[in-house]
Amino acid sequence: MADLKRTVLYDLHLELGGKMVPFAGYEMPVQYPMGVMKEHLHTRAAAGLFDVSHMGQILLTAKSGRVEDAALALEKLVPVDILGLQQGRQRYALFTNEDGGILDDLMVANRGDHLFLVVNAACKHEDFAHLKAHLSDSCDIGMVTDRALVALQGPKAEAALARLVPDVVDMKFMDVAIRQWDTAELWISRSGYTGEDGFEISVPNKFAEAFARKLLSMEEVAPIGLGARDSLRLEAGMCLHGHDIDTTTSPVEGNLNWAIQKARRAGGVREGGFPGAARILSELAKGPARRRVGLRPEGRALMREGTEVFAGPEGGAPIGRITSGGFGPSIEAPMAMAYLPADLAECATVYGEVRGKRLPAVIAPMPFQPTSYKR
């Protein structure tokens, strides 16, 4: 696989029997010998370790040295209340464009005197250039290149990580902390992309393999590939950028209104002031024409990405398209996300066209699988 990059855990993936595939410019394990289904169920029952080192880690520091100035600067690019983010806390955010579309989704943490951002692998260079282009006058922006990133997810993640870093038990969902393990400085957040309790841990490259091996030596921890990562996040109703949200979908169409806090909405203390504010604020007020919804196909046939959706079993033009779809191992049924007209009610039946046949699916609330965060 020419021209593909490798994470610092590449050799470990091969040793563990990982099946490597190209993903966002990297060779990444799509599954291990356990297989996608068992890896998924293992994560929900015990703990799964994911290599997400391909993602971008970015430090944003105001030249003034005040984190408030970094927060106000970043607010020029996201429709999110960053100034209101407390020290030691993390929040979901979106980079929007002038048309109100979504350039990328990300996590933003307040680390006292600066902000720490985690962005998608496929967008990290564009995101970095975007930050540089707009915030360089007031902020120093640095891409972290000497650190790996792993996620430890599942109901036994806390017990496993606490053997190495005892006080992680005190962290709550979306808390961030810096902790020592041996001589390594770990950047820990209690968050993830599975709907389970768990952690994302940034670890210096030179300690990453030893840290991963230490976790994998524990009985409850198994390595998990990208295949199960996708089915876990889909069951949890979470978006995959480039599929469920992209530069053509607004946050309101994407059903991400919850990510836009009061301070940035109409009448808020820092109303607007982000790219695409005119469209996004108008859609918040009037409602969007289409919206991302969950679908539960009634039969067992899968409705995958790209499947066209119709209002009735015959005739008519498509009313939307599936953006992610597959089988949910925990819900033991097919599941999907689609953009459909916003006036369709939950529980309405629509039809996905699969191999020339229209099959019924019900508009269903997300997450499909209840989440279990430690609030």
Place this chain on the structure above:
Amino acid sequence: MKYTEDHEWLRVEGDVVVVGITAHASEQLGDVVFVELPDTPKGVSTGDEVVVIESVKAASDIRAPLDGEIVEVNQDVADNPGLVNEDPTGKAWFFKMKLADKSALDGLMDEAAYNALIG
């Protein structure tokens, strides 16, 4: 057992042949989550797409290995698609067919030839 290049196996049982996919094919597919079987009886020609099989990764077709008529399908495998991974050459057969010409079986691979194919 006889084998096709599409990784199907055929086992003669009296005047019908039983058809499934090989362990090698089931490993390549990954976890199977959906199987759609044809209505019977169904006349088929070699290469007709007769069964749809979906794994967590992708959808694929099982084709008729030879000319003939599908006379029975295995409802168990549609009800429990995981059988394809657990017991591909046993419980997870897909259909039984009457061949138009039994001697056509001689044109398929034997086990040694199939093992050579998958290396």
